[in-house]
Amino acid sequence: MADIEEPRPEIQQFLSQRAGALDRVAEPIDAHEAAHRTVAHSLEPARRWIRTPAAVASSARRRPALAAAVITALLIGSLGGFAAGRTSAPKRASVAAAHGSQQDRNTDATSSGGFAFATAGMGPGMYPGAPVMTRLFLRTTSEGVALRGYLQEMDYGGVKPGPSCDPNQWCPPPECNPTTFFSAELSSTEAVAQNGSPVFPLDAPAASRGELSFGQMEGAPVSSYLVQTTSEVATVRGTWPDGFVDEMAPANGWALVAHSGASSASAVEAVLADGTTMSLTNSQGGYSYPASCQPPPPPPPELPPAGSEQPADVARAAQDVKTAYEYLFTHGNDPSNNALYLEDAKNLKTAGDQAKSNFPQASDTITVEVGEIRFLSATEAALFFELKYDGGALFGQQIGYAKLIDGHWMIARDTMCMVFGWAGAQCDPPPDPARSHSAGTAPQPGTYSGPTPTTAAAASDN
Amino acid sequence: MEVLRVVPSLDEPAAFSEFVTAVEPRLRRALVAAYGTDLGRDAAADALAWAWQHWDRVQAMTNPAGYLWRVGQTSIRRTTRRRVHEVVDGREFELELIDDGRGERAVEPALAGALDALSPQQRAAVVLVHGHGYSLSEASDALGCSISTIRNHVARALRRLHAALEVDDG
Numbered sequence: 001m002a003d004i005e006e007p008r009p010e011i012q013q014f015l016s017q018r019a020g021a022l023d024r025v026a027e028p029i030d031a032h033e034a035a036h037r038t039v040a041h042s043l044e045p046a047r048r049w050i051r052t053p054a055a056v057a058s059s060a061r062r063r064p065a066l067a068a069a070v071i072t073a074l075l076i077g078s079l080g081g082f083a084a085g086r087t088s089a090p091k092r093a094s095v096a097a098a099h100g101s102q103q104d105r106n107t108d109a110t111s112s113g114g115f116a117f118a119t120a121g122m123g124p125g126m127y128p129g130a131p132v133m134t135r136l137f138l139r140t141t142s143e144g145v146a147l148r149g150y151l152q153e154m155d156y157g158g159v160k161p162g163p164s165c166d167p168n169q170w171c172p173p174p175e176c177n178p179t180t181f182f183s184a185e186l187s188s189t190e191a192v193a194q195n196g197s198p199v200f201p202l203d204a205p206a207a208s209r210g211e212l213s214f215g216q217m218e219g220a221p222v223s224s225y226l227v228q229t230t231s232e233v234a235t236v237r238g239t240w241p242d243g244f245v246d247e248m249a250p251a252n253g254w255a256l257v258a259h260s261g262a263s264s265a266s267a268v269e270a271v272l273a274d275g276t277t278m279s280l281t282n283s284q285g286g287y288s289y290p291a292s293c294q295p296p297p298p299p300p301p302e303l304p305p306a307g308s309e310q311p312a313d314v315a316r317a318a319q320d321v322k323t324a325y326e327y328l329f330t331h332g333n334d335p336s337n338n339a340l341y342l343e344d345a346k347n348l349k350t351a352g353d354q355a356k357s358n359f360p361q362a363s364d365t366i367t368v369e370v371g372e373i374r375f376l377s378a379t380e381a382a383l384f385f386e387l388k389y390d391g392g393a394l395f396g397q398q399i400g401y402a403k404l405i406d407g408h409w410m411i412a413r414d415t416m417c418m419v420f421g422w423a424g425a426q427c428d429p430p431p432d433p434a435r436s437h438s439a440g441t442a443p444q445p446g447t448y449s450g451p452t453p454t455t456a457a458a459a460s461d462n
Numbered sequence: 463m464e465v466l467r468v469v470p471s472l473d474e475p476a477a478f479s480e481f482v483t484a485v486e487p488r489l490r491r492a493l494v495a496a497y498g499t500d501l502g503r504d505a506a507a508d509a510l511a512w513a514w515q516h517w518d519r520v521q522a523m524t525n526p527a528g529y530l531w532r533v534g535q536t537s538i539r540r541t542t543r544r545r546v547h548e549v550v551d552g553r554e555f556e557l558e559l560i561d562d563g564r565g566e567r568a569v570e571p572a573l574a575g576a577l578d579a580l581s582p583q584q585r586a587a588v589v590l591v592h593g594h595g596y597s598l599s600e601a602s603d604a605l606g607c608s609i610s611t612i613r614n615h616v617a618r619a620l621r622r623l624h625a626a627l628e629v630d631d632g
Contacts, residue, residue, distance in 0.1 A: 019593025
């Protein structure tokens with residue numbers, strides 16, 4: 001980078017922070033997600049890019065015959081993708097319902113009741129052993145949107161699906177790499193679309209497994225939701241801002257609800273057999289990932305040893321420390337009282353405001369669990385604490401510090417600066433590294449999640 | 463009876479997994495820097511899904527990351543085109559081409575606006591090089607263009623950011 005213009009330090013810092021913030025929010029994509037993602041339209045780049053050196057191996061260049069074959073293949077692929085994902089079903093497509101599966105075009109009643117094999121032609125070139133899809137239900141809403149649900153058993157040719165794991169590290173259990181997938185095929189008079197989800201284990205009676213909007217280009221938008229349920233769920237219900245309600249009884253653990261219009265649903269709920277309702281959150285594009293398929297937070301390091309001097313009333317001091325942490329790290333508290341519970345509160349306000357600005361949802365939902373408290377002296381304590389919130393990465397149990405200042409136990413400045421650092425806000429001056437070292441995957445204060453040590457060093461220099 | 467094809471058979475999952483591990487960070491960071499977290503990540507996922515569906519072709523490419531950047535841009539265009547259509551029809555929609563930064567606005571408010579005003583290529587180039595610490599060569603691979611093009615993108619982006627800072631300084 002020596003031969004390009006160097007940015008001013010504040011620009012360098014800004015860009016490092018932007019990069020770190022983007023990295024924190026846009027989570028990595030693994031091969032499993034990529035291989036099971038449904039692309040609802042052709043993504044072939046414009047033709048001028050198809051013959052770039054990047055796109056074609058050197059051995060393949062300047063071979064007109066081969067080039068013609070490639071272009072032909074691309075055209076076929078594009079048309080196939082277009083046909084599958086956009087405005088209309090392929091003319092050769094057909095759906096052969098087996099006995100017992102019916103469709104009612106006049107009502108919104110579910111008409112599942114038997115399995116059927118769904119088949120559709122995608123043109124020549126089908127590969128052997130392609131998965132067969134089993135139809136769970138076919139329902140037409142009162143607005144005429146046809147909702148089809150299928151199960152699909154994937155054949156991996158004997159290869160176990162899922163990531164290859166380091167034996168010394170956490171690995172998702174086998175049920176997190178299922179070979180069975182739910183596929184939703186939706187159509188209106190104007191448009192068709194497809195989406196799907198692996199059949200994951202359920203943490204609760206029901207879970208949202210994705211939101212699918214289609215028909216925008218055709219001028220007839222439809223919004224729909226995929227919901228996976230247990231047998232405890234009697235009905236899945238979607239309610240839209242205009243008052244429209246669509247609901248269906250799950251068929252073989254799956255349900256689809258839909259509404260014609262551009263707005264997303266204001267609520268998607270599962271109604272259990274006992275009449276209680278369960279709201280299904282629609283964060284992450286309507287997708288909820290099972291907790292059992294997410295790695296546990298790493299274990300924290302040990303607390304420092306207890307000091308020879310202890311507070312006169314250890315139980316009272318421990319309660320005061322816990323109170324300070326619970327007050328500061330509970331959403332909805334009165335910030336005018338922060339100075340009672342936080343060391344150097346006045347000078348940390350700027351960093352606190354920035355952290356709140358960066359992650360407002362986390363700030364509005366934060367709570368804390370305080371674990372073991374150990375007194376290092378009569379005026380300083382170390383403790384385990386874990387923050388919980390929505391709208392940001394969770395970093396598990398951490399070590400924090402508290403100090404006795406003017407007769408009050410307060411959260412140590414170093415600890416608060418560590419937490420602010422997770423939210424992309426930096427204290428000035430920076431905290432003591434020995435007292436603000438984050439555990440696990442949490443970023444360290446003054447560093448960012450760039451790919452190279454150089455990036456981190458440059459950021460910490462600022 | 464014909465059968466619906468959803469994904470190709472998995473012949474080389476390990477090779478594809480290695481490919482994703484190698485290419486994904488650059489691709490995601492470039493698209494997220496250029497188009498924001500939501501659109502950018504979706505586009506990167508779409509591009510990698512496309513790579514899986516066209517695995518034979520991707521394996522023959524000399525710079526698949528650069529090509530997938532183009533695929534991701536195509537995904538972005540299709541997504542935003544749909545949204546524009548809603549506006550033409552007078553329907554309510556939210557244009558979310560650029561994410562709000564979430565990490566730096568309070569430090570230099572003018573810089574966030576200036577960065578958002580750059581072209582997607584300039585924004586991706588300057589964030590990759592000066593935000594993530596990629597070399598010009600790595601960034602040129604990620605964006606599928608020459609090193610001199612990257613150098614120009616970065617230089618122009620920095621000039622605009624400097625100008626924004628000077629205006630802000632008053």
